[in-house]
Amino acid sequence: xxxxxxxxxxxxxxxxxxxxxxxxxxxxxxxxxxxxxxxxxxxxxxxxxxxxxxxxxxxxxxxxxxxxxxxxxxxxxxxxxxxxxxxxxxxxxxxxxxxxxxxxxxxxxxxxxxxxxxxxxxxxxxxxxxxxxxxxxxxxxxxxxxxxxxxxxxxxxxxxxxxxxxxxxxxxxxxxxxxxxxxxxxxxxxxxxxxxxxxxxxxxxxxxxxxxxxxxxxxxxxxxxxxxxxxxxxxxxxxxxxxxxxxxxxxxxxxxxxxxxxxxxxxxxxxxxxxxxxxxxxxxxxxxxxxxxxxxxxxxxxxxxxxxxxxxxxxxxxxxxxxxxxxxxxxxxxxxxxxxxxxxxxxxxxxxxxxxxxxxxxxxxxxxxxxxxxxxxxxxxxxxxxxxxxxxxxxxxxxxxxxxxxxxxxxxxxxxxxxxxxxxxxx
Numbered sequence: 001x002x003x004x005x006x007x008x009x010x011x012x013x014x015x016x017x018x019x020x021x022x023x024x025x026x027x028x029x030x031x032x033x034x035x036x037x038x039x040x041x042x043x044x045x046x047x048x049x050x051x052x053x054x055x056x057x058x059x060x061x062x063x064x065x066x067x068x069x070x071x072x073x074x075x076x077x078x079x080x081x082x083x084x085x086x087x088x089x090x091x092x093x094x095x096x097x098x099x100x101x102x103x104x105x106x107x108x109x110x111x112x113x114x115x116x117x118x119x120x121x122x123x124x125x126x127x128x129x130x131x132x133x134x135x136x137x138x139x140x141x142x143x144x145x146x147x148x149x150x151x152x153x154x155x156x157x158x159x160x161x162x163x164x165x166x167x168x169x170x171x172x173x174x175x176x177x178x179x180x181x182x183x184x185x186x187x188x189x190x191x192x193x194x195x196x197x198x199x200x201x202x203x204x205x206x207x208x209x210x211x212x213x214x215x216x217x218x219x220x221x222x223x224x225x226x227x228x229x230x231x232x233x234x235x236x237x238x239x240x241x242x243x244x245x246x247x248x249x250x251x252x253x254x255x256x257x258x259x260x261x262x263x264x265x266x267x268x269x270x271x272x273x274x275x276x277x278x279x280x281x282x283x284x285x286x287x288x289x290x291x292x293x294x295x296x297x298x299x300x301x302x303x304x305x306x307x308x309x310x311x312x313x314x315x316x317x318x319x320x321x322x323x324x325x326x327x328x329x330x331x332x333x334x335x336x337x338x339x340x341x342x343x344x345x346x347x348x349x350x351x352x353x354x355x356x357x358x359x360x361x362x363x364x365x366x367x368x369x370x371x372x373x374x375x376x377x378x379x380x381x382x383x384x385x386x387x388x389x390x391x392x393x394x395x396x397x398x399x400x401x402x403x404x405x406x407x408x409x410x411x412x413x414x415x416x417x418x419x420x421x422x423x424x425x426x427x
Contacts, residue, residue, distance in 0.1 A: 006038075009038025011061065011115075011304060015301075017134055020306060023313070024313065026054075028313060031054045034054050035051050036052065036053075037051040056388050058307035059388055061303035062088075063367055063384050064384060067378040069106070070369065070372040071378035072283070073105075073106055075264060076102070077370065081363065081366050082254055082363075083110060088362035090312060092251060092253075093219075093253075094220075096256065096257050111179045113301060114308065134305050150195075151172055152174070184222070217309065225410065226249070253355040319395065324397060324400070344408075352406065361395060363395075364396070
């Protein structure tokens with residue numbers, strides 16, 4: 001299918017899996033500079049004609065999604081910003097937090113918001129429509145989970161012919177499976193972890209003696225806690241389990257901690273009560289769907305996976321001013337030498353530095369999460385269009401707050417934030 005700039009204004013056309021390949025054939029300068037006219041549906045139900053640069057159509061939809069998710073998930077505005085930045089950069093991200101803080105719901109609603117669907121059977125037992133759609137895979141791991149549960153069972157007919165193949169339809173490595181969410185991910189066995197490492201690093205998997213490309217683009221893991229614990233000295237991390245999981249854990253450049261309202265506001269009972277009221281009021285309708293509908297609705301699609309991929313193509317075109325680049329290097333070197341000071345807040349390596357850069361660049365496309373705090377309603381279409389029109393594709397100092405989320409131990413996240421803030425203020 002040839003790439004048509006006009007198709008980007010129509011989500012129903014642009015979300016087609018056919019565009020996932022052809023989007024890479026478009027000229028980058030055309031994506032950056034060409035303008036396309038189209039219509040946008042405003043909150044008042046009326047269509048508004050606008051003319052945006054090609055990439056701004058994708059940016060607009062993703063900012064609409066950021067706005068919708070930030071309004072729904074109270075106090076997690078920065079989490080959503082970092083989730084979108086990681087998704088644009090195609091870097092895996094990890095959710096950490098106690099049960100009941102919406103880790104799973106955020107991942108599933110995010111997938112719904114970009115048009116990824118969970119493969120389902122109709123109520124009469126038949127499979128869903130044969131139409132090819134972008135999908136996601138979701139699974140809760142236990143200590144007894146086996147690779148077949150994630151990657152598919154052996155194809156015994158192929159085995160009779162001497163071939164070792166897996167039936168991976170709708171599984172992690174399956175066709176058009178663009179997103180993966182694995183809950184309690186650190187329960188995974190060594191066999192599962194080794195396969196996931198290759199998948200995360202190289203976006204490919206081993207089957208029948210060959211490495212094959214996977215369609216996976218967005219990988220989200222979740223756990224109630226990180227797999228590491230302090231050794232008591234305030235420095236290095238220790239435990240047998242931590243050693244086994246370290247290589248895998250280190251692949252998650254960003255780790256987002258999900259606090260409860262009482263953890264967030266400590267002893268401020270008035271604010272805690274206010275937050276619980278907002279949370280329950282905003283989620284009440286979706287909670288009731290489980291009782292009123294035979295099958296609850298999926299989160300409204302606002303953008304598509306191709307919007308993420310298009311902006312991802314342009315990450316290298318985001319300007320990184322010399323002074324901001326130098327500040328980034330100062331922060332990396334400072335955090336890299338924390339161990340010598342007896343207080344290592346995060347393990348820094350060349351790989352982590354390389355992985356951080358595209359996330360920081362991708363964050364320049366988004367609205368800073370703190371701008372959503374205390375808003376009674378989500379930003380409207382006109383406000384988002386005005387934001388896009390005035391935004392320069394340039395990394396600012398505020399984008400370096402991505403460093404807040406590279407802690408190794410969740411108990412150190414506030415210390416790391418203080419360290420990053422100090423560097424931002426004093427350098």
